[in-house]
Amino acid sequence: MPFLLGQLRLSSNLFLAPLAGYTNLPFRLIIREIGGAGLCTTDLVNARSLVEKNWKALKFIETRPNDHPLAVQLYGTVPEEMRDAASALESLGVDVVDVNMGCPVRKVCRNGGGSALMGDNDKAAHLVKIMVAAVKIPVTCKMRLGWDDANVTAPDLARAIEDAGAAAITVHGRTRKQGFSGHVNLAGIRAVVQSVRRIPIVGNGDIVTPVAAKTMFEQTGCAAISIGRGAFYNPWIFQHTAHYLTTGELLPEPTFDERLAVMRRHLDLMIEVFGEEHGCRKFRKVALEYAKRFGPISEFNRRVVKLKSRPEFDEIIEAYRMWRRQFLDGDAQLLPHYAPRSLEVASTIPLPQGPNELW
Numbered sequence: 381m382p383f384l385l386g387q388l389r390l391s392s393n394l395f396l397a398p399l400a401g402y403t404n405l406p407f408r409l410i411i412r413e414i415g416g417a418g419l420c421t422t423d424l425v426n427a428r429s430l431v432e433k434n435w436k437a438l439k440f441i442e443t444r445p446n447d448h449p450l451a452v453q454l455y456g457t458v459p460e461e462m463r464d465a466a467s468a469l470e471s472l473g474v475d476v477v478d479v480n481m482g483c484p485v486r487k488v489c490r491n492g493g494g495s496a497l498m499g500d501n502d503k504a505a506h507l508v509k510i511m512v513a514a515v516k517i518p519v520t521c522k523m524r525l526g527w528d529d530a531n532v533t534a535p536d537l538a539r540a541i542e543d544a545g546a547a548a549i550t551v552h553g554r555t556r557k558q559g560f561s562g563h564v565n566l567a568g569i570r571a572v573v574q575s576v577r578r579i580p581i582v583g584n585g586d587i588v589t590p591v592a593a594k595t596m597f598e599q600t601g602c603a604a605i606s607i608g609r610g611a612f613y614n615p616w617i618f619q620h621t622a623h624y625l626t627t628g629e630l631l632p633e634p635t636f637d638e639r640l641a642v643m644r645r646h647l648d649l650m651i652e653v654f655g656e657e658h659g660c661r662k663f664r665k666v667a668l669e670y671a672k673r674f675g676p677i678s679e680f681n682r683r684v685v686k687l688k689s690r691p692e693f694d695e696i697i698e699a700y701r702m703w704r705r706q707f708l709d710g711d712a713q714l715l716p717h718y719a720p721r722s723l724e725v726a727s728t729i730p731l732p733q734g735p736n737e738l739w
């Protein structure tokens with residue numbers, strides 16, 4: 381459904397959530413090429429690093445003309461730095477500035493950013509106000525429900541941030557203490573929807589299927605949704621959700637060949653943006669996500685986690701195709717015993733290994 385974010389007209393109310401380490405330019409372009417998403421967000425970027433033109437921060441915001449509408453997520457607590465970073469982003473043509481208020485990572489909380497902002501409404505509101513005053517583009521915020529079950533501060537904070545001029549607020553329906561455990565608390569998101577007067581609330585958390593997206597809309601009353609892990613597990617989720625919400629029909633999953641074609645394209649974009657060596661290294665974990673829907677996969681995973689070059693990728697795919705034949709029937713379909721579980725029952729997605737599990 382078309383969506384108005386401040387003055388910005390978006391083609392859809394289905395957004396790509398920020399995922400540090402994943403929502404880089406190649407991934408955003410893949411999501412846009414498949415279609416269905418109305419707004420894509422970058423990984424979070426440190427405001428001071430951006431103002432100081434640190435090359436790593438600049439790499440995070442690398443974009444292309446076909447990478448719009450684009451939101452850049454900033455974190456930081458020094459209002460002047462956040463303001464200057466927002467102005468810099470506006471002059472670079474970024475469409476939306478998003479403020480991270482819900483990141484449970486120690487490094488971000490330690491100096492008062494991320495979830496720490498959730499304990500201090502005045503400070504958070506002041507930060508948003510000064511940013512809103514500096515730019516014409518929409519300023520949005522992303523938060524969790526609160527610090528823990530005893531401190532569910534999101535409804536009050538959302539109201540304060542609305543008054544400060546934020547154009548929308550994304551709420552991940554978990555507390556900081558909860559990490560990624562349990563399930564998203566839809567009633568908690570609903571309470572935030574009810575607490576604000578006019579700005580849209582974007583519901584976030586555990587949306588891995590079009591049906592889960594519909595449930596999020598229906599049970600929270602949110603105006604838009606944002607999808608994180610469900611998108612790197614299944615980049616078709618926006619297109620399929622948009623179709624389901626308008627027609628009630630669930631599209632079939634992409635075929636093995638369609639997945640391979642998109643995965644190849646993704647690798648090509650990684651190499652264009654990061655160079656062959658670094659791009660291949662970064663692609664290893666991405667390939668594992670695509671592979672989750674391939675059926676038996678050990679032979680592919682064993683090799684792709686050491687991927688070093690584009691020609692090697694083609695070799696891995698050809699060898700894997702040959703190996704995979706033993707699991708196919710006469711119509712080149714996976715024998716039922718080897719087919720991956722239906723997306724409908726894969727309601728929880730394991731978190732990626734490594735430092736990402738801190739998110």
Ligand SMILES: Cc1cc2nc3c(=O)[nH]c(=O)nc-3n(C[C@H](O)[C@H](O)[C@H](O)COP(=O)(O)O)c2cc1C
Nearest residue numbers: 397398399400423424552585586607608609736739
């Ligand atoms: C690997 C990873 C990286 C994340 N990085 C960010 C980030 O940079 N900024 C942010 O606000 N949230 C970040 N999140 C949280 C997601 O945006 C989202 O709120 C959360 O994963 C719940 O939504 P989901 O169930 O659709 O993934 C991250 C989550 C994961 C799993």
